[in-house]
Amino acid sequence: MTPVPRTWGLRFWLITVAAVAAILVTASLGRWQLSRAAQKQELQSLLDQRAALPPIDNQQLRGHAGEADGVQDLIHRAVLLQGRWVPEHTVYLDNRQMQGRPGFFVLTPLRLEGSDAVVLVQRGWVPRNFQDRQQLPLVQTAPGVVQLAGRIAPPPSRLYEFQGADSSQGSSRIRQNLDLTAFRTETGLALMNLSVLQAGPASEGLQRDWPVIGAGVDKHYGYAFQWFGLSGLIAILYVWFQLVRRFLRPRPRPLA
Structure with a gap:
């Protein structure tokens, strides 16, 4: 077979x-x-190298920011700046989270000492009062010249924004997003095309548990x-x- x-x-x-x-x-x-x-x-590796460099001071920041590609080369560099707060233009970005809790990112312009240049500082996070959603949390802003430690960061990221939302109006302290170009026109300040993420422990009513820098x-x-x-x-x-x-x-x- x-x-x-x-x-x-x-x-x-x-x-x-x-x-x-x-x-x-x-x-x-x-x-x-x-x-x-x-x-x-x-x-x-590039981010780690930048983080290890000495902090940038006022003069170095103005010099680098004036170059064509200077802003991108500064991202995540440490800074040690001196200046005066411009508290009347403080903005509270809504629906931001820190450690899983919703609240505000508080942004205040800082006029660099010895010049008219201004940098927008992401100072930290505060919780929101859900009983009165229009109530601004108490944030202490020191008068006079202050010294600020932090790192260079892009402008605050944008969230989805409904058309006609009250928080998007330019006259409101509470906003969903902040466009740096429009804010420069609104305030008349000589804002740089970057922001500074303030470092350090919690202070002035603000928390600063920022995410660790990583490329994923x-x-x-x-x-x-x-x-x-x-x-x-x-x-x-x-x-x-x-x-x-x-x-x-x-x-x-x-x-x-």
Whole structure:
């Protein structure tokens, strides 16, 4: 008796093509995530180098900010500035969170000592009074010349804003977002195209538990692991169900 040969039908080849395509796609996505991780690693190294540099003072800040690409080169650099608060232009950005609690980010312009240049300072976070949503929390603002330690940051990030919302009006202290160009026109201040994130422990009624600076390298490594794991799982399932089980399955006896 001659054993019956196993056939490789259309269903087998369709499954094979689909499995190979899925393995290639998931493996490519894993490699892409690794390339993104390498880019983020370079960015993290740059951020670490900037954070290790000596703090920038008033004169250095004005000099760098006046250059064409100076602002981007300053992001995340430490600063040690002297100036006077401009408290009449303090703004409270609504719906900001710190440690999972909703409240305000308090922003106050700081006029640098010895010049007309002004930098917008993200001073910290305060909780909101939900019993009276228009009540401004108490924030202490020292008069005279103050010394400020912090780091350079982009202007505050924007949140989604409903059209016609009261908090978006330029005349309101409480706002959803703050456009630096419009704020410069509104106040008449010589605001730089950057902001300063004030550092230090809680003070003046403000908390400053800012997120740690990071480029998110670990996230991309995690995604890459998931894609490569899925690619390997598809390969294992294909080999088991389409090859191993096919040859382990008892062969039917041929008819006499």
